[in-house]
Amino acid sequence: xxxxxxxxxxxxxxxxxxxxxxxxxxxxxxxxxxxxxxxxxxxxxxxxxxxxxxxxxxxxxxxxxxxxxxxxxxxxxxxxxxxxxxxxxxxxxxxxxxxxxxxxxxxxxxxxxxxx
Numbered sequence: 001x002x003x004x005x006x007x008x009x010x011x012x013x014x015x016x017x018x019x020x021x022x023x024x025x026x027x028x029x030x031x032x033x034x035x036x037x038x039x040x041x042x043x044x045x046x047x048x049x050x051x052x053x054x055x056x057x058x059x060x061x062x063x064x065x066x067x068x069x070x071x072x073x074x075x076x077x078x079x080x081x082x083x084x085x086x087x088x089x090x091x092x093x094x095x096x097x098x099x100x101x102x103x104x105x106x107x108x109x110x111x112x113x114x115x116x
Contacts, residue, residue: 003032003039011035018042064090088114 003011008029015038016026022045027038040060044053057063064087088110099106108116 003036006032008032008035011039015039015042018046022046058090058092061090086114086116088116 002008002014012027012029012035015035019025019027019042027035029035040056043056047053047056054063057066064085067085088108091110093108093111093116094106099108
């Protein structure tokens with residue numbers, strides 16, 4: 001949260017708490033982009049095996065890119081009707097009941113664009 005509030009000093013402080021507990025060296029701040037990447041990587045290492053990674057990647061808006069960039073499987077790379085992973089999957093769908101309750105202010109436009 002501190003990172004996204006651009007309080008990088010406090011973000012590094014909390015990152016270092018985790019790193020110190022894991023007997024790792026303290027993080028040296030260089031750029032905001034590198035700090036964001038390190039926070040994401042540290043969260044992945046810290047929560048490995050706890051099934052949080054997809055939720056984090058979706059929340060950060062990078063799930064689709066992370067899956068397709070790190071995959072050797074050709075069918076994941078294709079954006080076809082038979083592809084199991086589509087660009088709309090970078091977001092979770094909004095339940096139809098919630099769309100109706102909002103008067104259709106909330107929509108699943110990306111899912112509709114991908115034919116889902």
